[in-house]
Amino acid sequence: MRLSAFLRAALPLLALASPALAFAQFQPPTDEELKMTADAKAPGAAAIYLYHEETSDDSTGISALYNRIEVLTEKGKELATISVAFEPGNDKLVSLEGRTIHSDGAITPLTAKPADLLDVKTAEFQVDRLVFTLPAVEVGSILEYRVKFHRDGFLPLPSWQIQCEYLVKKAHFSYQPLSFYNLLVGTHVARGVRAVINKGVVTLDLTDIPPLPDDDWMPPLNNIRWRVEFSYSKFRNSAEFWDDARKSWASFVLEFTKPTGQLKKAVATIVAPEDNDEAKAQKIYAAVMKLENTAFTRQKSQAERKKEKLKDIRKAEDIWKQQAGNDDEIALLYAALARTAGLKVSPLKVVDRNRAMFDSSYLSAGQLDDYIVMLELAGKKVYLDPSQKMCPYGMLHWKHSLATGFQLASEGSTAVIATTPAFLSSHPTVTRDTRLSIDEAGSVNGIVRFVLDGPNALYWRHLQLNNDADEVKKQFSEYTRDSLPEGVQADFDHFLSLEDYPSNLIAIVKISGNLGTVTGKHLVLPAFLFQSRASHPFVTREARSIPVDLHYPWMEEDDATYDLPPGFIVESIPQDAEIPWPDHATLKINSSTENGSISVRRIMTSNVILLDATEYPNLHDFYLKIATADQQQLVLTRSPTAKGN
Numbered sequence: 097m098r099l100s101a102f103l104r105a106a107l108p109l110l111a112l113a114s115p116a117l118a119f120a121q122f123q124p125p126t127d128e129e130l131k132m133t134a135d136a137k138a139p140g141a142a143a144i145y146l147y148h149e150e151t152s153d154d155s156t157g158i159s160a161l162y163n164r165i166e167v168l169t170e171k172g173k174e175l176a177t178i179s180v181a182f183e184p185g186n187d188k189l190v191s192l193e194g195r196t197i198h199s200d201g202a203i204t205p206l207t208a209k210p211a212d213l214l215d216v217k218t219a220e221f222q223v224d225r226l227v228f229t230l231p232a233v234e235v236g237s238i239l240e241y242r243v244k245f246h247r248d249g250f251l252p253l254p255s256w257q258i259q260c261e262y263l264v265k266k267a268h269f270s271y272q273p274l275s276f277y278n279l280l281v282g283t284h285v286a287r288g289v290r291a292v293i294n295k296g297v298v299t300l301d302l303t304d305i306p307p308l309p310d311d312d313w314m315p316p317l318n319n320i321r322w323r324v325e326f327s328y329s330k331f332r333n334s335a336e337f338w339d340d341a342r343k344s345w346a347s348f349v350l351e352f353t354k355p356t357g358q359l360k361k362a363v364a365t366i367v368a369p370e371d372n373d374e375a376k377a378q379k380i381y382a383a384v385m386k387l388e389n390t391a392f393t394r395q396k397s398q399a400e401r402k403k404e405k406l407k408d409i410r411k412a413e414d415i416w417k418q419q420a421g422n423d424d425e426i427a428l429l430y431a432a433l434a435r436t437a438g439l440k441v442s443p444l445k446v447v448d449r450n451r452a453m454f455d456s457s458y459l460s461a462g463q464l465d466d467y468i469v470m471l472e473l474a475g476k477k478v479y480l481d482p483s484q485k486m487c488p489y490g491m492l493h494w495k496h497s498l499a500t501g502f503q504l505a506s507e508g509s510t511a512v513i514a515t516t517p518a519f520l521s522s523h524p525t526v527t528r529d530t531r532l533s534i535d536e537a538g539s540v541n542g543i544v545r546f547v548l549d550g551p552n553a554l555y556w557r558h559l560q561l562n563n564d565a566d567e568v569k570k571q572f573s574e575y576t577r578d579s580l581p582e583g584v585q586a587d588f589d590h591f592l593s594l595e596d597y598p599s600n601l602i603a604i605v606k607i608s609g610n611l612g613t614v615t616g617k618h619l620v621l622p623a624f625l626f627q628s629r630a631s632h633p634f635v636t637r638e639a640r641s642i643p644v645d646l647h648y649p650w651m652e653e654d655d656a657t658y659d660l661p662p663g664f665i666v667e668s669i670p671q672d673a674e675i676p677w678p679d680h681a682t683l684k685i686n687s688s689t690e691n692g693s694i695s696v697r698r699i700m701t702s703n704v705i706l707l708d709a710t711e712y713p714n715l716h717d718f719y720l721k722i723a724t725a726d727q728q729q730l731v732l733t734r735s736p737t738a739k740g741n
Contacts, residue, residue, distance in 0.1 A: 125238055129146065130200070134168060145260070145265060146166055146265050147267070148163050149163075149267065157249070158244060159251055176230045182223070182245055183223055186247050198232070198237055250274070253326040254271050258324070270297055271326065280328070280459055291324070311642060312633045316451060316452045327459045353412050356413050359413050362413075366437075376437045376439060391485075413432075428443060434469070439471055443470075443504050444467065446466060446501030454501060468492060479517070485557075487597070518648070525549055525552075531657045540611040547602055548600065579627070588606075623670045625654070635720055640712040644706070644712065653698070654699075655697050656697075658694045660693060669730055675722065680703055683721075684698070
C-alpha cells in the first residue's frame with residue numbers, strides 16, 4: 097500500500113495505537129453524570145455531549161453513529177429527536193438502539209419504530225433521514241443511542257465534522273479503508289491534535305471539543321469548523337490535483353460554449369451589426385434574462401422532458417433551443433452567446449460565499465457551486481451574474497463577490513484560480529422617506545417610501561419568484577415592523593418596479609399607531625423611527641475570536657418629516673453630528689425645524705465587508721456610539737397659547 101505524500105503531511109502524527117475498529121457499547125452512567133447540572137467548560141449550555149463516535153469500515157460495509165448526551169436545560173430536551181441521513185437503496189439499517197437514563201438511574205428504552213422521512217430527492221440521487229425520538233426525556237436525563245447501516249461495496253468516504261452546537265467531552269472517529277492507495281486526508285483541527293494510522297485504520301481521538309462559534313455575522317464555517325476530509329486522488333499533492341482539475345474544467349467550458357451555427361443565428365436576432373461591444377453585452381444579457389431559469393421555477397423531471405421530447409442539454413445551443421435551463425446553464429449560455437458575438441469573455445465557477453469559502457486543501461472541484469461571467473470591455477473588467485434571475489447587468493449577487501474558483505484564462509486554453517472583487521456597485525442603499533402626522537396624544541399616521549437597490553432589491557425580487565403576492569407583502573410588513581417602536585404598526589401597501597429589475601425597487605408602507613409619550617406638558621418621541629428599537633449588532637459582546645462578515649458595503653439613508661400637532665412647539669431635537677470610524681464607516685445626523693414640522697436625516701455608510709477578529713474592538717466601540725446616538729429624542733412642548741386647549 098502507498099501512503100501519499102499529502103497524507104503524510106496532513107496528519108500531524110502517525111503513531112501506533114489499538115488497531116481494532118470497535119463500536120462503543122452502552123455503558124452505565126457515573127454518579128457524577130447523574131448529578132450533573134452544568135459544566136464549567138460550557139457555562140449556560142443547554143446540553144453537552146459526553147461521548148460522540150463515528151466509525152466506518154469498508155471491509156464489512158458497516159458505518160455507525162453513537163452518542164451520549166447530557167440534557168442540562170429545557171432547550172436541551174430538543175436533542176431527544178434525532179435525524180440521521182442515509183441513502184435508500186444503498187444503505188440498509190442494521191440496528192437502532194436507544195434509551196433515556198433518568199437522573200435517578202432509571203432507564204426508559206426506545207421501543208417506537210423510526211420514521212423514514214424524505215430529505216432530498218432528485219432524478220439521480222436521494223437522501224432520506226431516519227428520524228426517531230427518545231422517550232420520557234427530562235432535564236438531567238442522559239440520551240444514549242446507536243445507529244448502524246450496511247452498504248454493499250464501498251462506503252462513501254467519511255467527512256468528519258468534528259464540532260457541533262455543544263461541547264463534546266470525548267470523541268472517537270475511525271475509518272478502515274480497503275486500501276490506502278491514493279487516499280488523501282485533509283485535517284482542519286486545532287494544533288496538537290493527533291491523528292493515528294495503525295494496521296489499516298485511521299483514527300482520531302479528541303477531548304473537550306469546543307462548540308461551533310455562534311456569533312452574529314459569521315463567515316462560512318467550513319474554514320473555521322474542525323473537520324477531516326477524505327478523498328482519493330491519483331496525484332501526489334494538492335498542487336497537482338488542482339492543476340489537472342483546472343485543465344479539465346477549461347476543456348469542458350470551451351467545448352460547451354463553442355460558437356455554432358445555431359448560436360450565430362441566435363446572436364443575429366439579438367444584436368445589430370452597428371452595436372458596439374457594450375451594447376452587444378447588454379442586449380445579450382437582456383435576452384438571456386427572459387429565458388426560464390429553472391433554479392427559480394421548477395426543473396422538469398426526466399419523464400416530463402421525455403414526454404415533451406426535450407433532449408438532454410449537452411451544449412449551449414440546447415439551452416437556447418429549449419428557452420430554459422438551470423442557473424449554471426443560463427450563465428454558460430450567456431458566455432457562449434457573448435463569445436459568438438466576438439466579445440472577450442471569461443466564465444468563472446466559484447464557491448457560493450453564503451455557503452462556504454474556497455478550500456484548496458479539500459481536494460474536490462465539487463466545492464465550486466455557481467457560474468458567473470467576466471467580460472473585458474474597453475480595457476475594463478465587467479462582472480455579470482446571468483445565473484441570478486432579475487440581477488441587473490453589471491452587478492453580482494453578493495454571494496458571488498469575494499468568491500474564489502476557476503476562471504477561464506484570457507488565452508482561453510486553461511483556467512486559473514481567481515477571486516472576484518468585492519461588491520462591484522457603489523454602496524447598495526436602502527432609503528426610507530417618511531412623512532408622519534402627530535396628534536397631541538402622540539398617535540401617528542403617515543407613509544414610508546422605501547427605495548432599494550442592489551442586493552436589497554434583488555432579495556425581494558427573488559422572494560416573489562417563489563411566493564404569492566400576499567406572502568411577499570406579509571414578509572415586507574414584518575421586515576418593517578421589526579425596526580419600529582412598540583405600538584407602531586406597519587402595513588405594506590404596494591411595490592413599484594417589482595418586475596423592472598434594472599430599476600430601483602420601491603415599496604410603499606402605511607404607518608399608524610402611538611409613537612409618543614405625554615408627560616405633563618411635554619410630548620416625547622424617538623428621533624429616529626427605524627432605529628429606536630433596532631437591535632444594534634456588536635454592542636453586547638466586547639470580544640470576538642472569529643472574523644466578521646457583513647457581506648457587502650452598504651448605505652442606509654433615513655429622511656423623516658414629522659408634522660407637529662397644533663399648539664406644540666419644539667423644545668429639543670438631535671444636534672447635527674458626524675460619528676466616524678476612519679476608512680470603515682460613518683454616521684451623519686442632521687435635523688431642522690420649519691413651519692410646524694421637524695426634519696431629521698440620518699445616513700449610515702459602511703465600507704466593511706470582511707473584518708478580522710483583531711479589529712473587532714474598533715467595530716464594537718463604533719457601534720456603541722451608534723447605539724447611543726440612535727436613542728436621541730424629539731421633545732415637544734405645549735405652547736402657552738394652547739394652554740386652554
